[in-house]
Every structure is written in structure tokens, then in C-alpha cells.
Amino acid sequence: MSDPAVPAVSHPGLTATEVAARVARGEVNDVPVRSSRSITEIVRANVFTRFNAIIGVLFLIILVVGPIQDGLFGFVIVANTAIGIVQELRAKKTLDSLAVIGEAKPTVRRDGAPTSVRTGEIVLGDLIELGPGEKCVVDGEVREADGLEIDESLLTGEADPVLKKPGDAVMSGSFVVAGGGAYTATKVGREAYAAQLAEEASRFTLVHSELRTGISQILKYVTWMMVPVAIGLILSQLVVQRHDWKEAVRRMVAGIVPMVPEGLVLLTSVAFAIGVVRLGRKQCLVQELPAIEGLARVDVVCLDKTGTLTEGGMDVTELRLLPAARADEGYVRQVLGALGASDPRPNASLQAIIDAYPDGSGWHCTETLPFSSARKYSGASLDGPDAESGSWLLGAPDVLLPEGHTALGEVEDLNAQGLRVLLLARTERELGDPGVTQGVRPTALVVLEQRLRTDAADTLRYFAEQHVSAKVISGDNAVSVGAVAAKLALTGAESPVDARRLPAGRGEMAEALDRGAVFGRVTPQQKRDMVGALQSRGHTVAMTGDGVNDVLALKDADIGVSMGSGSEATRAVAQIVLLDNSFASLPSVVAEGRRVIGNITRVATLFLTKTVYSVLLAILVVCTRVPYPFLPRHLTLLSTLTIGVPAFFLALAPNKERARPHFVRRVMRYALPAGLIAGLATFGVYVLARGYYSGADALGAQTSAATLTLFLVSIWVLAIIARPYTWWRVVLVLAMGAGFLVVLAIPWLQQFFALKLVGTTLPWAAVGIAVVAGVVLEFAWRWVGRKFPA
Template identity: 85%
Template structure:
């Protein structure tokens, strides 16, 4: 009799003592981490200090940039908290509940409710959530590779230790929890590395590189500007400080990090509505960069369930059909956790009673068969095997040709054979007596063909790698019109050497009889050729490959082990959700590339203006309020809309190079033209006693040039993009025509000659920007 487990009283006592598995499941950063990450940044610190300086020297309108930073930071926090709420709620939905025996009754409980001494049942695909000792074992094989690196499954017997984080690949059993909470092995590993930051993000890495260089450029430029404004010009110190702050603030691309976080966060919320759990935010970006997607047939291209369509007795079978049906039913009853194939057999042949099972061999993806021994005389007793015909039979066997014909029609075929040797004998598959072929029909997913077509249109190669017969897998793939499905490859004939395997994988599209270790090797071989690889799967045989792939995608109905190692979980089990994830990633990458160009163009012209001011020994052209106005109308507001807009452009590598290729020349053109207009205005207004006339002319020039940069970045045009650019232009005109706004922003255009000269200079700069954009697009194609 199996162990009854703890009583309700014993559980309550352990809870009172704190002996509970209270390690929280983290699908996202904590609220504290989110607030700290958005507030405590180096640029917020710089802007905060400058804002305090302006509060001291006044006036307040020159400190508007400080309020903009506060608003931006608040938006970032709100959006990430919103994404966190979505992630955490989906994580609860997708979290598997281990089966625990209490008061003699097995029942699922939340991972956090397990207590010390609980008896936890195990079956294929189950993850060990706490440490313990094996109590019962029925062919129990556990894979500890995620913890130890050892790829071979370990056969467990009563008394053997079990480590949290390992998972069951075959058989079943139960174990007693000996370490829970933060004492468990997996929990100790989690303390050292958070799941939230495992995925590489080229966007975030690239932005970090850009910000590092911007910081180093700011330091000498700011020092030179301070000396210029305070010493050389001998200004009133308040005016000098304002001009110095005006020169430093626009160098900071403060909204770039914010918009990246917001874009990722909104992507998570959008995908959450489609029942897609993104366990690591940058995974959205990663899937958008994928150029090879490896698909496991079962559960991805086909639904998990199957139906027995035919039972074919073979010549010289050692049993008649009624006996075979009862043997199949008994085989089903012998496995407490049947897989999809065995479940179909149980449904078709439920009458397996009367046969006592004396030994069983659980199904394993590595060996491709299962078995059971039955008591009793006659044809129904003895040792029986059920599995892949090409594994159980020698090459050239007559039954193999019949099985191949069925496989070619997309049917799955299992061989029932009587074994002469005991199940524990390593040579049990030798000298078997083939009895019958069990023909199973697989249910194709209705959305699989459209999804494969989408990947083909996006130049993403699809590779079907399955443990099933290669011919059968190829037939299924052919029904879905997958290119290359007509020439399936038996993975047992693949070369073991990585380069040779990679060449074979590039040539083929469908691979059958793939072992779990081979799936892992295939992912590595593709990565060695420079491919970004996504792996989808739902079974325990997919775990190793999912772990090593650039992006792992698990089905919500799959095993707990696959969901634990995947970055993306499709809770609705719909393969058709993947294009939505790719589209979200492309939206984020494409739009952040656009807005990064806007921000860094401003950084480049700000640095250039500061250098020119220091070299020519003139006052800095602008006050902080002028640049706050320009940044808001030509960068801040437009960038927010552009960052969240639809974008179907293919994701491209080399983020930093692609942004800087236009931001640098555009910034140089804008800075040079603006400074030329400023010098002309200083000369033109030299005898005019109007404060800030030259600054107004320079502001007009820089606004028009920046607006043209925005117009270029906003392409290709749609009605709302055109409306966005025109709205920003209209807002600036309103500022120039409204008296109180003129006074607030210290802007007043004097006469007509210099304003029109400023427009002409901006027009010449716009032509230069157009030629530069076209040249860059040809010279450095995306």
C-alpha cells in the first residue's frame, strides 16, 4: 500500500513552524526593483542636479526639463507595473500544481503550499519542486542535466535523493520533501541568478553602449562650457549658469531608456491579452530576430490527442485479435501516467482487466518503447513491448514495409510485440515476435498551415524535429505545405560532428527519430552557423533543446519542465500565437530604432553647439526653456507615438550602427546650420537693443531642421504620421503667435529679414539631410 502522506494536523503544525516552501515564483521584477530602475539612473541624477540649480538661479520656466523627466519616469513606472500585473496574473494561470498526498488522498496543491515531509507524486514531465528522498519508484528516471550538466537520465530507487529543478523523463513514483523554501537546491541557484534577466537584448545592450559614450562626451564638453560662460564671457553668474545648463541638458537622451522600457512593457500587456506569457521581457525582441524555428510535431503541428484508426494483426502473430485487444488494454492499465499514444489505446481498448501486471517498463523518448509483463497462462501472459516498429524490429523485417506505407500517409504506427527476454534485460528488443500494428491518426492543428506560411513569408526557416518516424513526420509536414517535407531525414543517420550536422540541417526541413540529446545538438549546430534559433515544444523530451535555444517556446498544456525553462509560454496552446509575438518584437525593435535616431541627433547637435560656443567664445545660443520646447515638439511627444505605432519591418542586427549611421551626420548638419544662423543673427541684431532676438532666430532654425529630421524618421507616411508632424509644426506656430507664450519662452522674431534668413538656412539644411538620408540608405542598407 502506498504511503498516505501527512495528515491535515501535521500540515498545520509544519505551517505554524514555518516549514513551508515559501519561495515566490518570480515572473517579473518586484515593484521595488521597477521603481528603483526607473528613478535611480545616471541621467536622472544629472538632470536632477541641473534642475535644482535652476530652482536656485531661476526663473522656473528654465526648469521645465525637470518636470518632463518626472513625468517620463512616472509613465515608465506605471507601464512596467501594468506589465508586471499582467505577467504575474498569467504566471499564476500557467503555474503547474504538483500532486501531493494528504490524509491518503492525492490532490494538486500550489508550489508555495508544500510543507516539509509532504509526499509528492511524480510522473513523466513533472518537475521536482523541492529536494527530497525517493519513497516509491516504478521505473523512475530523472534528468538532472539542468543542475549537474550530466545529460543521461538517472534511474532512481527508493531512498535515492531528488534535487529540486530536475524533472522526470520516464516512469513514476513519489518522494518525501526533505528541504523546502530557500533551503532547496533550485532556490539557492535562483538567489544567484534571477530569471528576469537571462535573455540577451541587443536593444538594451546597444543603448547602454550609446549612453556610456554620451556620458564620456558630456564631461569635457560641460567643463569647457562652464569655463566659457563663467570666465571668458564674464556674464552675470545667473545668466551664465542658465546658459551652461541649457548646453548640458539636451546632450542627455533621457527618454530613450524610458521609451524602450515602455515599449517592452506594452508589448507584454498586448501579448498577455492573447494568453501569451512572456517570462522574460527581452524574449519579445529575441523571437523577432529569430531566423530558424525548430518545431516539435506533437503538440505544435498536431494536437496532443490521437485516435486509434486500425489494428492490423501480422502474419504468424502469437495471439488472436480479441487477445491482442486485451493485451493492449492491459498495457494501458499498467501505466498510471499514459502519454498521448497510450491514452488513445486505452480509449479504444478499455477492457484490459484480468491480467496482473508483474513488471513494467515506462515509455522513454530515448528508447522509443514501453513494456509490461503479465501473469497468467496462454497468449495474453508473458512480456510485451509497445513502440516504434523500426526500433523493435531488425532492418528488412516484413512488418517494417507495411509500417512505412502507413507512415507515408501521415499515420503514426506502433508495434505490439511479444518479447522472449525479461523487461530488465538490456537486450530485450532482440528476438521479439511481432504481433500487431496499432495505427493512430494524428489531429492536425487548424492554424498550423497559416503559421508556417507566415514564417516562410518572413524568411524564417522552419525545421520539424520529432521523435516519430521520419516518413510519418514528413507526411504530416507535407499536408501543411512545408517546403522540404518531401525529403524527410532519419536523424539516426545524421553525422555526429557539429559542422557536418549543421550542413545537413541547412539542407533538410523534416527530421524524424530524433532523440532528446540530438535535439539539443541540432540547436547547437544551427547556432554555430550564426542562426538565431527558437525551439517550440511541449514534452519532456524537448526540455534540453528549449533550454539551449536562443528563445524557448512552450505550450501551456505541456509538461511543467518545459514551461519552467521556456522564455515564452503559449497558455492557449495555440501555435498561431507565435506570429503575434514576432510582430510585437518587430514593433519594438523597429520603433525604438526610429526614436533612438531622434534622441541621438539631438545629442550630437548639442555637443557640437557646445564645442563651437567654447571655440568661438560666444554666449550659448539658448536658454533651457528653448530646448525644452524644441525637445518636446520634435522628439518627446512624437517619439512616444512612434514608439508604440504598428511596425512590420524585419528585425535587423547591429542596432548601434544602424542608429548612428544617420544620427551623427544629421546632428552635425543641424548643429552647423543652427550655429551659422545664430552668428548671422548676432551680427544682424548687433545694434538692436532687443534681448534674445538672435536666440529666437536660432530657435526657429533648429526647430525647422529638427522637424525635417522628424519628417524623415516618420516615413513611410500614413495619415496619422503626417498629422503628427503637422500638429507639432502648428504647436510651434501657436507659441510664436501667442503673446503670453512668447514671454514665457522668451521668443520674439524681430523684423522679416532675419526670420526668413533662418528659414532659408533651415531649407538648405533640410536638402542636405535628404541627400544624407538617401546616401546612408544606399551605402548602409538595412
């Protein structure tokens, strides 16, 4: 049978010589496909930060006034920056390698033969073939069209697909929803429309990250506090305490440095980067890093049945002739074979028919109506071997037949068994007639069996256990979809809803969506509306899919998840691509996101506790006109043992806690009381020590007692943060405590850090006050948890 969609002879495309000439002139689609920041951007983002600048200036000041041990914080910043760069480069390598695997390769016609090439290898004037679900990668002009319908909504906002004819313009970034054809590239590279849009927004920062936004907000407040505190400290130490300028500067730096939660930014970047590497090993391409966080916050997952709960392939299990048609089964088989052969790019249903009825020889196709998700049927005009001719439709029975038709009862029984049913019907109207379905003559029912994914039931069970609602949204018959979902033990599958009966209003639709779990006969536009309705109720929505009918919903969802074998359009708009096409990978992505958010929230409390007590101590010093109790080296030691090292391990630990909103509020509700208690206990011991010690070594003894107190309270905060305890968490806390004891026990470390406990009375008093502060911490922690629940 002739194929009307591929008149390859008329448009052979460019020759190899013409392609080489265009490459030599630079007329190549050279827009880089990026899934991560460039190396230059990574280095710049990690080195040239606001707080690296602040810490760098303070480090240079200490290098001038000395001694070098008071500048240890500067080396920590260098190490942190290096770690951040290395981890992001690892993540970039993983992302870029996965992006190459997942990159779509358009088909161009060269020397009369179709050839798959990388997007960057397309040249000006190339003839690019198009099929359903394929994205237009460059601007061009249609040369061939066979029912070619292109969706330009992602670019223009126009919801309805546009029927394209030869000579019509095609914009890059649009995608094919039905039919096929070919177009000539008229603009490539950065001149193309989609490339110009891409220049305005980097992929790296498209997804909103509450974590990063919250940290930026915290850092902004800290910056505002640092300037007046620094001025107050320097004046207090110079004018009131009459220190020499070097000592005054050292004490001022000691007060400012711990206010900066610089490691929090590093740990967030490292946690995201390591998450990308971990997911990359599981064949998950995270196209935007904050998407890991986003999916962890999801409380509703919208699933497209085909390709998600079921595998892409189907099998024809039965052909039922309808009595009223009085058709011969052999004849119907030939019609089905001819219909299958008429479509050069069959979907899964039609491919199953082609496999079951390959014999379409002797039939000639004169006109085709490609399948569309909005129409839910396809068609063809056929000339048979015995001058038998006519137009045929193949599609959803409940769309092609009027309500109440006798055949629909039979269809409903089959759908209730989880089977998919297509109706073959004859029409007397032209295929281009909008009323082509009116008065059709039903001929046969084609019964298809869908292959369930073996891992789908376990994945749905995981979401149920994690209190994430699963909504199956499909274009198939609602009863059939419900039966499939019931086989997977999805709660609510016993009451499927036909989306054609859903209310149009967003509020009413949201109520119906909250009640139901399975929805059938959903149009692409309805999928988008359903996502919006759920979001209007405050839900964080993830949408999974692999077909072109899922693109609009994927784009509007908080997180879009595409299968690697899905259409190019779905992969382009999704934030996460499951390259192995395994729906079972989703729990890994959710778990990784929860690990990142839960752990960063946990360690952020440590960092901000330090910020709070540093600000409090600085204010108390200025108000009481006493010397600042610490040198920079003391706080570097405390930060390393009670925050820096343990935070690194805690940030990378497993964590299944569900992500919750209001990051800043949740962190500050614990950090504020913990910081106040630590600061007051430390300053209290310092005041006692000032009255107890006298003589030449008094300042060192006072500082050592205050340092001991602050360490004990901070290690208590760490012990609270590390809960629930596991063996390694207990070992971590004990190891940090042992590290401080080592410093106190070894003479040269005592001298290096300027720490020496004098006598026994005040050191034990410091321990006692720290214990009291720890008990108060426990009560405060529990009270805050009850008074201000997350």
C-alpha cells in the same frame, strides 16, 4: 488489474494536523514564484537612474538660479518616470496574473489521498507524487519508484537520465523523463537546491537584449562626453563672455541637458511593458521581458510536431495483425488494453490505445518499463487470465525491428500517409535487459491518426512570408512527420531526414539542417545538438515544444516557447508560454517584438540626433568663444515637439519590419550625419544673427533665429523618421509644426519661452538655410542607406 506504481497504502503522506504544525513552524516552501520585478524594484529602477541623477542635479541648480521656465526639463523627467512606473506596474499585474494561471500544481499525498496544491503550499515532509514531465519542486528522498528516471542535466550537466530507487536523493529543478513514483520533501523554501540557484539570477534579466545593451552603451559614451563639455561651457560663459554666474550656469545647463537621451530609456521600458500587456490579452505569458525582442530576431523556428503542428490527442484508426504472429485479434486487443492499464501516466499514443481497447480486465502486470523519448518504446510483463504470461513491448517499429524486416515496408507506406504506427511485439528477455529488443516477435501494428491543428498551416505560411525558416524536429518516424508537414504545405517536407543518419560533427550537422526542413527519430540530446549546430551558423533559434523530450533544446535555444498544457519542466525553462496552447499565437509574439525593436530603432535616431547636435554646438561655442545660443527652455520646447511627443506615438505604432542586428551601428549611421547637419545649420544662422542684430535685445533675437532653424531641421528629421507615411503620421508631423507656430503667435507664450522673431530678413534667411539643410539631409539619408546598408 493492479497498479504497481501507486502503493498508496504504504505511504499515506502527512495528516492535516501534521501539515498545520509544519505551517505554524514556518516549514513551508515559501519561495515566491516570480515572473516580474517587485514593486520596489520597479520604482527603484525607474527613479534611481544615472541620468535621473544628472538631470535632477541640473534641475536643482536651475531652481536656485531661476527662472522656473528654464527648469521645465525637470518636470518632463518627473512625468517620464511616472509613466515608466505606471506602465511597468501594468505589465507586472498582467504577468503575475498569467503566471498564476500557468503555475503548475504538484500532487501531494495527504491523509492517504492525492491533492493538488500550489508550490508555495508544500511543507517539509510532504509526500510528492511524480510522473513523466513533472518537475521536482523541492529537494527530497525517493520513497516509491516504478521505473523512475530523472534528468538532472539542468543542474549537473549530466546528459543521461538517472534511474532512481527508494532512498535516492532528488534535487529540485530536475524533472522526470520516464516512470513514476513519490518522494518525501527534505528541504523546502530557500534551502532547496534550485531556490539557491534562483537567488543568483533574476528571471527578469536572463535573456540577452541587444536593444538594452546598445542603449546602455550609448548612454555610457554620452556620460563620458558630458563632463568635459560642461567644464568647457561654464568656463567659456564665465571667463570669455563674462556672463554673471547665474547666466553662465543657465547656458551651461542648456548645453548639457539635450545631450541626455533620457526619453529613450523610458520609451524602451514602456514599449516592452505595453508589449507584455498586449500579449497577455492573447494568453501569452512572457516570463522574461526581453524575450519579446529575442523572438523578433529569430530566423529559424524549430517545431516539435506533437502538440505544435498536431493536437495532443490521437485516434486509433486500425489494428493490423502481422501474418507471422498467428495471433487472435481479440487476444491482441486484451494485451493492448492490459498494456494501457499498466501505465498510470500514459502519453498521448497510449491514451489513444486505452480509449480504443479499454478491456484489460483479467490481466495482471508484474513489471513495467515506462516509455522514454530516448528509448522510443515501453513495455510490461503480463500474466493473462488463462495462465498466459509474457513480456510485451510497444513502440516505434523501426527501433524495435531490425533493418530490412518485411513489416517495415508496410509501416513506411502508412507513414507516408501521415499516420503514426506503433509495433506490438513479444520479447523473451527481461524488461531490464539492455538487449530487450533483440529477437522480438512482432505481433501487430497499431495505426494512429494525428489531429492537425487548424491554425498550423496559416502560422507556417506567416513564417515563410517573414523569411523565418521552420524546421520540424520530432521523435516520430521521419516519413510520417514529413507527410504531416506536407499536409501543412511546409517547403521541404517532401524530403524528410532520419536523424539517426545525421553526422555527429557540429559543422556537418549544421549543413544538413540548413538543407532539410523535416527531421524524424530525433532524440532529446539530438534536439539540443541541432539547436547548437544552427546557432553555430549565426542563426537566432527559437524552439517550441510541450514534452519532456524538448526541455534540453528549449533551454539552449535563444528563445524557448512552451505550450501551456505542456509538462511542468518545459514551462519552467521556456521564456514564453502559450497558455491557450495555440501555435497561432506565435505570429503575434513575433509581430510584437518587431514592433518594439523597429520602433525603438526609429525613435532612437531622433534622440541621438539631438545628442549629436548638442555636443557639436557645445564644442563650437567653446572653440569660437561665443555665448551659448539657447536657454534650457528653448531646448525643452524643441525636444518636446520634435522628439518627446512624436517619439511616444511612433514607438507604439504597428511595425512589421524584420528585426536586424547591430542596433547601435544602425542608429548612429543616421543620427550622426543628421545631428551634424542640424548643428552646423543652426550655428551658421546663429553666427549670421550675431552680425545682423545689435542692441539690448540682440541676444534674444539671435537665440530666436537659431531656435527657428533648429526646429525646422529637427522637424525635417522627424518627417524622414516617420516614413512610410500614413494619415496619422502626416497629422503628427503637422501638429508638431503647428505647436511651434502657436508658441510664436501667442504673446504670453513668446514671453514664457523667450522667443521673438525680429524683422523678416533673418527669419526668412533662417528658413532658407533650414530648407537647404533639409535637402542635404535627404541626400545624406539616401547615401548612408546605400553606403552602409543594415
